[in-house]
Amino acid sequence: xxxxxxxxxxxxxxxxxxxxxxxxxxxxxxxxxxxxxxxxxxxxxxxxxxxxxxxxxxxxxxxxxxxxxxxxxxxxxxxxxxxxxxxxxxxxxxxxxxxxxxxxxxxxxxxxxxxxxxxxxxxxxxxxxxxxxxxxxxxxxxxxxxxxxxxxxxxxxxxxxxxxxxxxxxxxxxxxxxxxxxxxxxxxxxxxxxxxxxxxxxxxxxxxxxxxxxxxxxxxxxxxxxxxxxxxxxxxxxxxxxxxxxxxxxxxxxxxxxxxxxxxx
Amino acid sequence: xxxxxxxxxxxxxxxxxxxxxxxxxxxxxxxxxxxxxxxxxxxxxxxxxxxxxxxxxxxxxxxxxxxxxxxxx
Numbered sequence: 001x002x003x004x005x006x007x008x009x010x011x012x013x014x015x016x017x018x019x020x021x022x023x024x025x026x027x028x029x030x031x032x033x034x035x036x037x038x039x040x041x042x043x044x045x046x047x048x049x050x051x052x053x054x055x056x057x058x059x060x061x062x063x064x065x066x067x068x069x070x071x072x073x074x075x076x077x078x079x080x081x082x083x084x085x086x087x088x089x090x091x092x093x094x095x096x097x098x099x100x101x102x103x104x105x106x107x108x109x110x111x112x113x114x115x116x117x118x119x120x121x122x123x124x125x126x127x128x129x130x131x132x133x134x135x136x137x138x139x140x141x142x143x144x145x146x147x148x149x150x151x152x153x154x155x156x157x158x159x160x161x162x163x164x165x166x167x168x169x170x171x172x173x174x175x176x177x178x179x180x181x182x183x184x185x186x187x188x189x190x191x192x193x194x195x196x197x198x199x200x201x202x203x204x205x206x207x208x209x210x211x212x213x214x215x216x217x218x219x220x221x222x223x224x225x226x227x228x229x230x231x232x233x234x235x236x237x238x239x240x241x242x243x244x245x246x247x248x249x250x251x252x253x254x255x256x257x258x259x260x261x262x263x264x265x
Numbered sequence: 266x267x268x269x270x271x272x273x274x275x276x277x278x279x280x281x282x283x284x285x286x287x288x289x290x291x292x293x294x295x296x297x298x299x300x301x302x303x304x305x306x307x308x309x310x311x312x313x314x315x316x317x318x319x320x321x322x323x324x325x326x327x328x329x330x331x332x333x334x335x336x337x338x
Contacts, residue, residue, distance in 0.1 A: 021338030031336060046337025049278045049330065050304055052297050061334050062303050077337050087310070091332050094312045095305035163338075212338030 007208050009185055010101060010133040010154040012071065014041045017202065018232045019073065019187060021212025022061060025221060032064040034215055038225035042071045044103055044210065046078070047088050047095070072096055073135065075103040080116065082106060082123035089127055102127065103157070103189075103210075105137035113163040113190075117144055121151070128152040137189050140174035142181060149184050156182065157189035157210060160201065164213050166193030169200045179205045195224070195231030202235025203243070273325035284323070291318040293329065305332050 006013035020040040025031035035043055043065050051058070065072070074092035076085040089102045106123050108116035115138050127134050128151055135155040136148050145156045158178055161167035168191060169175065179186050185207030192198050192211045201209050209232060218224035271286040275293070284293060290313055294300055306313045307330040313321055323329070 021336070023336040023338045025336060044338055045334040047332055048335050050299060050302065050333045052278060052280075052299070052331070060303060061336055072334070074334065075337055087307075090312050091305045091307055091330070092334075094314060095303065095332065095334060210338075 007185060009042075009135070014071070014208075015039075016041045016229075016232070017208035017236060018198070018228055019044065019208055019210040020215065020225070020228075021210070022065060023212050024216035028059045028061065028064045030221060031061075031216075034221040034225040035065060035070075037222045037229070038215065039229045040070075042073050044073045044075050044212070047074050047076075047092050067096060067099065071101065072099065073101055073103050076105050076123075078107070079105065080107050080119075082119045082126065085119075085123040086126050086130075089132055090130075093132070100131055101133045101135065101154075103135050103137065104153075114159075115139055117141070121147065124148055124151050124153055135187065140171045140178065142174065142177040145178040145186070146181055149182060153184065155185045155187050155207070157187040159190040160188050160197070161191030163190040165191060166214060167191055168193050168197040169204075172200070172204055175201070175204055175206065195227040198228050198231040199235035199238070202232055203238045205239050208232070273323065273327075275323055276326070276328045278329070278331055286325075288323050289319060290321045290323065290329075293323060294318065294331070297331070299331060303333060306330070307332070 006015055007017050016039045018038055018040045019042040020035055020038050021044045022031055045061060076088045079085040079088060085104055085106050092102060093100050104123055106116050106119040108114045124134050124136055134153045135157055136153045137157045138144055138148060140158045145158060148156050161170040187208045187210050188201040188206045189210040192209055192214050194214060198209045215221050215225045215228060272283045273286050275282050275284055290306055309328050
């Protein structure tokens with residue numbers, strides 16, 4: 001069935017169209033449980049300094065989401081320059097034994113967390129040249145999305161509203177324009193707040209959704225992870241099914257013939 | 266290790282540390298009890314592949330970053 005058609009990124013096929021972050025959970029156990037409930041196969045991680053001399057037996061994230069079971073997607077969160085983003089990606093590749101799929105984000109300012117597009121383009125170019133498979137966080141500008149695709153990024157990931165805002169899909173026509181012109185997967189990255197937002201993104205034709213706070217910051221993260229999974233599946237099926245056209249006024253569902261009462265026609 | 270051994274100063278994750286001269290990357294990692302951890306090493310801005318940890322010697326004033334994966338979105 002067409003519903004089963006996988007999401008293919010850089011030659012790998014994934015059954016799940018939900019990509020999930022590993023940040024902001026109460027603890028490692030909750031992160032692991034929520035991520036499994038979400039059905040996600042691709043999980044993002046951040047790259048940071050190791051704590052030296054403390055918590056010698058603290059749990060390692062990669063024990064909770066082992067690379068043998070999940071595709072690990074290291075991000076460049078917190079980078080404001082192309083140099084820093086490239087540096088983080090090189091260390092991530094070493095950390096993950098040569099695994100070269102990365103989530104590139106080069107931020108413009110801390111209030112909006114919007115991408116710095118010139119720096120993003122520069123970093124993407126350098127990373128692609130260095131052999132990385134780049135999934136790139138970007139704005140909802142269709143021209144920039146196309147440029148990133150042409151540069152060789154394996155997925156383009158426009159925001160739907162600001163990172164961590166939970167404001168949902170605020171730019172559906174821009175997303176639609178990006179989707180209609182794309183030949184790599186378009187992953188909605190940032191802005192989703194709840195399951196219906198994820199469904200809307202998939203209904204528009206998005207290849208998938210990447211999210212973190214909507215699950216981690218829910219009152220019940222594991223339950224929300226399950227809801228997201230269903231939202232994604234519902235949205236995908238609705239997209240494939242093809243929605244009915246919208247019309248401004250009503251159209252009765254029951255036939256007008258055969259009525260046996262005197263009334264308004 | 267002997268108190269009279271020559272020492273060098275390294276900057277490990279931004280903090281100054283005194284270690285014996287001739288310390289290798291692998292020895293440093295071991296001395297920090299990170300030997301069993303999944304980490305990656307950068308030396309003066311360049312990645313040091315895992316296979317070179319044992320052979321790469323450190324010099325005075327070297328800047329070393331020891332990184333890992335943590336939760337993020």
